[in-house]
Amino acid sequence: MIQLAKTEQCTACGACAYACPKQCITMKEDNQGLLHPAIDDTDCNSCNRCQSVCPILSPVEYASPMKAYAAWSTDAEERRTSASGGIAAEVYKAAIDEGRHIAGAKMNEDFSVSMESAKERSAITEFKNSKYVFSSAYGLFPRIKEILDANGKAVVIGLPCQIAALRKIFRDNENLLLMDVVCHGVTPSSYLQQHIKTLEEESGKKAARISFRDPALQTDTFTFSMYDEHGERFYAQRIVDGDKYQFGYHRAISYRENCYHCIFAKDKRISDATLSDYKGLGRMAPCSFNNKKVSSILVNSAKGESFIKNLIESKRIIAEERPVREPINGDPQLRHPSVKNKFRLSFEKEIKANAGDFEKAMSYVMHKFFITVYYQNHFLFLKRIVTKIKHIIRKIR
Ligand SMILES: Cc1cc2nc3c(=O)[nH]c(=O)nc-3n(C[C@H](O)[C@H](O)[C@H](O)COP(=O)(O)OP(=O)(O)OC[C@H]3O[C@@H](n4cnc5c(N)ncnc54)[C@H](O)[C@@H]3O)c2cc1C
Incomplete structure (x- = not known):
């Protein structure tokens, strides 16, 4: 069996x-x-x-990153509309110019996300920017096989678990370049779909497009937004404003169970190059720039190195070499998977008790979170007053 x-x-x-x-x-x-x-x-x-x-049962070989770069696209518009430094968009452009097929995550009409391939530049707009939700790669495997069988070349940018699967299926095929994004977890599509439906009902509008990091509101504010069919924005909330979906996502509460046991969340990588938001820039060595929306690129193989070198030399990206440990030390997801906190444990109980009703389960958890924070703040305030009083008494004595 x-x-x-x-x-x-x-x-x-x-x-x-x-x-x-x-x-x-x-x-x-x-x-x-x-x-x-x-x-x-x-x-x-x-x-x-x-x-x-199966990348879980028969693991892929990992490689230690050879180089790290802090980098961004030289195309200001590309950078503005991408989640971070716009490196993915530049990878796609260079790949298309070399005659390669490109593959990335596309949001479908029902707000599920799937990995698709393309050969036209117009697809880049759909692929770029982060979709913080589960994406299915099932349709991509046969497509990549077709491309490789016809002696074509492809570049895929996806989640580490998807890249590991591609590595297992196509091994080290020299025509296939694999890049992963650092990932802290994915939420099941059904939670996102429920959230959108709730907001549609509340507003009386129908969403035609959504964004997890809306460029119109600056991607580094992590604003979740919804637009109607006329392109009018009718919802926009950040994590601090209390958007339930972003709250569950960015506080590591609502991921698939496997994300908390992810074997790919570590410093050794399974791809040719790894992209992420640069965290901790300048902490290990002085840096010649200090800029928002800087990506980190970890170069993990000779194939990855030659592609990234070409991006730099052709001036598609600006890149400064950094100590390899700097981005790794800066991002927990490059060292270990997301950790289950007490709110995740509470969410697990609630989502089961409410038969998968995300809105109900997350409302309960958020309420609990804000009460905890409220009492913690009051406790800290009282503690500070007591310390001050003790200090004054000691001085008087
Ligand atoms: C689910 C998820 C979790 C992430 N977690 C972290 C993190 O913890 N720390 C960190 O530094 N960075 C994380 N990132 C990466 C970060 O958001 C940026 O994507 C990255 O910095 C590259 O930025 P960019 O501007 O070059 O490209 P972007 O414009 O962001 O494009 C990124 C690429 O990722 C692909 N992609 C987007 N969504 C998905 C998806 N759901 N499934 C598969 N592929 C997808 C796109 O097709 C594109 O090729 C995460 C991304 C995702 C999708």
Whole structure:
């Protein structure tokens, strides 16, 4: 009897379903809207291909980053509309100019996200900027196979678990360049869809487009926004304003269970290059610039190095080499997976008790959070007063 990765570790990358020659594996939603692979073993001949391509059961080789850069796009508009330094957009542009196919995450009409491939520049607009939600890569695997079989070349930018799956399936194919973004976790699509529906009902408007880091409100404010079919913004809230989705996401409360056990969240990487928001810039060595929206690029292979070198030499990006440990020390996700806090544990109970109702579960958790913060602040205030009084008494004596 074939055993797939344990539910709490499975990333739902879908490599097992793609590799099964008998199509015994399908991706199914559980009662909380989370996708998992399910085997119908009637036709299974125990060939074990599903297990051998699974990046959890049969891990990929990791590489220590060779170089680190602080970098951004020289195209100001690209940088403004990208989540961070606009490196992904420049990677795509250079790839297309070299005749490569590109692949990235596209938001669908129902606000689910899927990994797609393209050859036209127009696709870059859809791929760029972060979609902080689960994305399915199932359709991408056969597409990449077609491209490689036809001697084509491709660049894929995706989540570490998806890149690990591509690495397992296509091994070290020289025509395939794989880049990952540092990732702190993904929320199931069903939670996002519920959130959008609630906001639509409250506003009486229908969302045609949403953004997790809206360029119109500066991507570094992490504003969640919704636009109607006329392009008019009818909702915009930051994490501090209390948007339930962003709150759950950025406080590591609402991820898929596997994200808290992620084996790819570490300093050694599975891709040719790793992109992230640069955190801790200048902490280990003086830096010649001090700028917002700077990306970090970790170069993890010779293939990655040659591509990034070309981006720098062709002046698509400005890059300064940094100590490799600087971005790693600056970002916890480059050292360990997101840690479960007490609010996550509370969310786990609530989401089960409310049969997958994200809005109800998150309302409860947020209420608990704000009460905790309120009492903590009052406690700290009282503690400060007591310390001051003690200090005055000591002085008088
Ligand atoms: C789910 C998620 C979590 C992240 N967590 C962190 C973090 O903890 N720390 C950090 O420094 N950076 C994190 N990032 C990366 C960060 O948000 C920026 O994407 C990164 O700095 C690159 O910025 P950019 O301006 O070069 O590219 P961007 O314009 O942001 O493009 C990024 C690339 O990521 C791909 N992408 C976007 N959303 C998804 C998705 N849902 N699934 C698969 N691929 C996707 C796009 O197709 C694009 O190729 C995360 C990104 C995502 C998608």
